[in-house]
Amino acid sequence: MPTIRIALLDMYNNFPNEGMRCIRQLLQQAEAANHVRFEIDTFNVRVTAELPDFEYDIYISTGGPGSPLPSDEPWEPRYFDFIDALFAYNATAERKKHVLLICHSFQLVSRHLGLGEISKRKSTSFGVLPVHLTPAGHADPIFAQLPEPFYAVDSRDYQLTDLRPERLHELGVEVLCLEKERPHVPLARAIMALRFSPEILGTQFHPEADGEGMLRYMRTDERKQQVITAYGEEKYHEMVRLLATPEAIALTEATIVPSFLRQALATSSEPALA
Numbered sequence: 001m002p003t004i005r006i007a008l009l010d011m012y013n014n015f016p017n018e019g020m021r022c023i024r025q026l027l028q029q030a031e032a033a034n035h036v037r038f039e040i041d042t043f044n045v046r047v048t049a050e051l052p053d054f055e056y057d058i059y060i061s062t063g064g065p066g067s068p069l070p071s072d073e074p075w076e077p078r079y080f081d082f083i084d085a086l087f088a089y090n091a092t093a094e095r096k097k098h099v100l101l102i103c104h105s106f107q108l109v110s111r112h113l114g115l116g117e118i119s120k121r122k123s124t125s126f127g128v129l130p131v132h133l134t135p136a137g138h139a140d141p142i143f144a145q146l147p148e149p150f151y152a153v154d155s156r157d158y159q160l161t162d163l164r165p166e167r168l169h170e171l172g173v174e175v176l177c178l179e180k181e182r183p184h185v186p187l188a189r190a191i192m193a194l195r196f197s198p199e200i201l202g203t204q205f206h207p208e209a210d211g212e213g214m215l216r217y218m219r220t221d222e223r224k225q226q227v228i229t230a231y232g233e234e235k236y237h238e239m240v241r242l243l244a245t246p247e248a249i250a251l252t253e254a255t256i257v258p259s260f261l262r263q264a265l266a267t268s269s270e271p272a273l274a
Contacts, residue, residue: 001037004268007052008042011064011104018217019063019102022208026253030261049075051082054089054097057268058261063103063206068111068118068158080112090199098264100257101202106194107158109202115173116163116191121156127235128242128249129154130180131192131205137176140195142259149180151248152192153209160204161188172197199264207256211249218243 006027010020024040031038043050046064070076090096101109111118130149137143163175176193193203217223218240227236242248 001035002268003037003039004058004265005056006038006040006058006060007056008040009051009059009061009105010042010044011046011062013046013064013066014044015065017063017065018210018214019206019208022206022210022213022253023060023062023257025210025213026208026257027261030258030265033258034262034265036265045079046073046075049078051078054086057098058264059086059097059099061099061101061105061109063105063155066104067120068104068107069120070111076108079108083109083112087197087200090197095267096197096199098260098267099196099200100260101196101200102208103156103204103206106202106204107156107160109196110160110191110194113171113173114164114167115160115171115194116167117161118158119161121159124157124230125154125159125179125190126156126231127154127239128152129205131177132180133177134175136174136195137193140174140176141263142201142256143176143193145255145259146252147247150252151242151245152203152205152207152252153214153249154179154205156204159190161190163191201260203256207252209249210253211243211246214249215240215243 008023012020027038027040041052043052045051052059086097086099107118110116128151131152132149133143133146174195175191176195179190179192181189190204192205193201195201218227224236227239
């Protein structure tokens with residue numbers, strides 16, 4: 001049984017979260033489905049400024065709280081140096097490193113690469129929301145497996161908008177999907193996923209979200225009251241309904257991260273994969 005090394009870049013800054021649980025659960029499922037052994041090391045980037053070396057096969061950089069705008073935090077330049085080195089490594093290496101950037105990490109890297117405008121939203125985007133595929137998304141080996149639109153868990157105060165086409169062309173970055181259309185709102189639509197390269201994928205939503213686990217979490221008295229207080233009872237009941245709908249979040253959860261891992265494993269180990 002081959003051993004695959006995975007670096008999990010924890011960007012949650014020691015805040016309680018569901019993301020790490022969901023990622024670990026998907027990794028455990030992928031181990032069994034693909035008959036491999038994962039050796040997983042976690043790096044608490046924003047607390048200790050620790051980062052992995054290039055001896056790993058797969059890198060997952062998580063979502064997290066707070067602002068992705070420029071700061072004087074000591075971990076930030078180290079993180080960007082690591083990202084630059086990772087892109088440079090893949091530019092010349094025969095066996096590439098596979099990278100998944102989720103939400104906060106997606107925003108940080110998009111800002112660092114100068115792909116577009118990272119700004120604070122007028123209001124928080126929160127809930128289970130429709131996401132629309134672009135032509136590149138329809139052709140992408142992972143996103144082509146999803147319907148138009150598909151549903152995703154969104155939880156963010158910031159967003160990537162107003163892309164710079166010349167920079168995308170220079171780096172070979174493709175836009176895979178956009179947030180829901182809001183014809184009555186005169187604001188740019190947020191970019192919800194980018195294909196940075198064949199091996200590097202980023203999403204501004206949470207593809208790891210576990211519908212069943214999140215449904216249990218949302219139904220706890222404490223979380224229910226938090227959501228109703230912040231967003232209203234109608235938003236709460238809509239989110240619960242969509243979390244319980246198999247063709248909504250369960251499909252997204254079963255598609256994006258598992259497919260990303262299968263692609264990575266196909267170039268990291270030789271046995272046939274599930």
